[in-house]
Amino acid sequence: MFRPVRIEAPAELPVSLEECKQHAVVSFDDDDALMETFLAGATEYLDGFRGVLGRFMVTQTWQVARCNFARRMVLPVPDVSSVEVTFDDAEGTGQTVPAELVQIVPEARGTLVRLSSDFELPDLEDDNPAPVQLTFTAGFGAAAEVPMPLKIAIMRLARYYYDDRLGTGATMSWSDFDRQIAPWRWMSV
Structure with a gap:
């Protein structure tokens, strides 16, 4: 990460x-x-x-890049209210994992981002050191x-x-x- x-x-x-x-x-x-x-x-x-x-404290949006996919990825912070998972496929085209296939679960290490087994893990762009991005919103709110x-x-x-x-x-x-x-x-x- x-x-x-x-x-x-x-x-x-x-x-x-x-x-x-x-x-x-x-x-x-x-x-x-x-x-x-x-x-x-x-x-x-x-x-x-x-x-x-x-x-x-106040809601803000961050992004973490990864070198690969995993069914279970941990964001190292609590209070995550939403997450969008995007990636660059084998051809280098930006793609988004459908929201209904992404689940966020609070846990002791932060927030678990779990990808549904219905999502087939795609091949990623070879030349990109960080083809997977997790863009998340976190905080108590306003x-x-x-x-x-x-x-x-x-x-x-x-x-x-x-x-x-x-x-x-x-x-x-x-x-x-x-x-x-x-x-x-x-x-x-």
Whole structure:
């Protein structure tokens, strides 16, 4: 499996600028751009393949390429709501596995993508190192569906970045922060 590539970014951040400013007790607009940067950084720290949560918060679309087919393929993330399986056949023509022949099942290692036995595994393009693509949508949904403890964690982290922007030694209880996000942290078993 090749490195995942984001195809479609989330439509919104899990927390709005106004929510973050209210949490940080910032009542003026002069630092909005700065606060938006910290809000985006806090979200990125938690969200996605590289984030400490190991999962997506707001729905987004990613693609993983593979060198071959298998009846059972695992996406290394939870909360997958849809998947499309495409491939380049032996002639190099792009094809799509019919949706009714693809099943997604949550499991301990992420999300299992299972191809029906009714789908005959085709010959793939020889010169292509990754002729099979799994394009999937994952996340809790819209920002309103992101669990509140995660929204609070984002606001806490953005406020910490804001308060310590000059390196003055602002403090945050990282052990409390870790306990707050722990129930939502996902790791493959």
